[in-house]
Amino acid sequence: MASASASLLKSSSPVLDKSEWVKGQAIRQSTVSVRSLPSGPSSLTIRAGSYADELVKTAKTVASPGRGILAMDESNATCGKRLASIGLENTEANRQAYRTLLVTAPGLGQYISGAILFEETLYQSTTDGKKMVDVLVEQNIVPGIKVDKGLVPLAGSNDESWCQGLDGLASRTAAYYQQGARFAKWRTVVSIPNGPSALAVREAAWGLARYAAIAQDNGLVPIVEPEILLDGDHGIDRTFEVAQKVWAEVFFYLAENNVMFEGILLKPSMVTPGAECKEKATPQQVAEYTLKLLHRRIPPAVPGIMFLSGGQSEVEATLNLNAMNQGPNPWHVSFSYARALQNTCLKTWGGRPENVKAAQDTLLTRAKANSLAQLGKYTGEGESEEAKKGMFVKGYVY
Numbered sequence: 001m002a003s004a005s006a007s008l009l010k011s012s013s014p015v016l017d018k019s020e021w022v023k024g025q026a027i028r029q030s031t032v033s034v035r036s037l038p039s040g041p042s043s044l045t046i047r048a049g050s051y052a053d054e055l056v057k058t059a060k061t062v063a064s065p066g067r068g069i070l071a072m073d074e075s076n077a078t079c080g081k082r083l084a085s086i087g088l089e090n091t092e093a094n095r096q097a098y099r100t101l102l103v104t105a106p107g108l109g110q111y112i113s114g115a116i117l118f119e120e121t122l123y124q125s126t127t128d129g130k131k132m133v134d135v136l137v138e139q140n141i142v143p144g145i146k147v148d149k150g151l152v153p154l155a156g157s158n159d160e161s162w163c164q165g166l167d168g169l170a171s172r173t174a175a176y177y178q179q180g181a182r183f184a185k186w187r188t189v190v191s192i193p194n195g196p197s198a199l200a201v202r203e204a205a206w207g208l209a210r211y212a213a214i215a216q217d218n219g220l221v222p223i224v225e226p227e228i229l230l231d232g233d234h235g236i237d238r239t240f241e242v243a244q245k246v247w248a249e250v251f252f253y254l255a256e257n258n259v260m261f262e263g264i265l266l267k268p269s270m271v272t273p274g275a276e277c278k279e280k281a282t283p284q285q286v287a288e289y290t291l292k293l294l295h296r297r298i299p300p301a302v303p304g305i306m307f308l309s310g311g312q313s314e315v316e317a318t319l320n321l322n323a324m325n326q327g328p329n330p331w332h333v334s335f336s337y338a339r340a341l342q343n344t345c346l347k348t349w350g351g352r353p354e355n356v357k358a359a360q361d362t363l364l365t366r367a368k369a370n371s372l373a374q375l376g377k378y379t380g381e382g383e384s385e386e387a388k389k390g391m392f393v394k395g396y397v398y
């Protein structure tokens with residue numbers, strides 16, 4: 001499969017041109033139909049979808065040097081919690097005002113290559129009446145979309161959960177593409193204190209693989225996100241052990257579902273001790289464990305590793321990313337943070353129109369710091385006390 005896919009991809013130019021993803025124009029390239037190798041009981045069926053070239057370009061665009069992803073796809077319930085923390089009601093108008101502030105931050109595209117949106121935002125306009133998607137494209141930021149339908153209890157497990165959303169996913173992803181989305185996100189979680197059970201890990205991996213195949217079939221680069229939650233008092237070695245198991249299964253099922261590795265992005269948790277572990281790890285230790293995990297489990301065909309922040313403080317998430325970029329890596333090692341990009345920004349805004357500029361400046365400060373960390377050039381100087389505060393919440397939902 002690998003060599004067949006590779007030869008299909010050779011002719012593609014490396015980076016997605018802005019005009020190619022403006023306003024959801026359908027640009028199906030190099031249609032490659034289902035092909036079979038010589039017949040026989042053991043012959044393989046090789047598939048490469050009609051979007052193969054475009055998927056590779058989109059993934060490379062998002063994984064471009066010095067840039068990463070702004071995750072702003074909080075569900076309405078989670079967004080409500082964020083707004084409540086600054087004393088605002090969870091209304092559509094308040095969500096719109098906050099997200100307008102984020103997408104219109106001047107020059108954001110210098111540091112941010114992609115923005116993950118919740119469905120409401122994909123179809124929403126800014127407070128000035130421009131489509132949010134159009135504003136992002138003008139900023140040279142690729143719009144993405146959260147497509148999972150959230151976590152529910154996994155019957156038969158040790159109080160673990162599974163991620164819903166496969167029903168109707170093909171038609172939803174096709175519609176999101178038309179609306180301008182070019183990549184997708186599916187977040188499932190694995191809990192270390194609750195096991196994790198073999199059942200929960202398999203279910204998480206299988207769901208991610210089915211989602212990834214469906215997203216690619218409809219032109220969206222899938223972000224594959226099995227979040228290993230920070231919850232627990234275990235040490236870093238235990239996280240490493242669980243992460244190895246999880247990523248082995250994820251890649252097993254991705255391959256089984258004929259997902260094209262050149263057209264995906266990963267969103268792993270960094271390998272850290274549990275949040276309640278007494279022994280803390282330095283950025284160098286986190287980088288060493290995390291890179292060891294990636295080298296063991298992630299094929300170099302994958303273009304980008306876009307970490308989640310998972311409750312780390314803004315500064316911690318940036319320092320850890322910077323430590324991972326002190327030498328060359330086979331993949332683009334970058335960020336896809338929500339809390340670690342937005343926290344100070346949200347507090348600075350506080351729901352007041354007169355604070356919009358100051359809030360945008362803090363977003364740009366964080367985005368620039370992480371851009372530097374992607375390039376391995378972040379020094380950590382001049383950071384505020386607010387940016388050093390951890391944001392871990394037990395049993396965090398998204």
Ligand code: 13P
Pocket residue numbers: 071187225308309310311336337338339340398
């Ligand atoms: P955090 O960076 O806040 O963990 O969120 C990233 C995300 O998108 C979770 O799915």
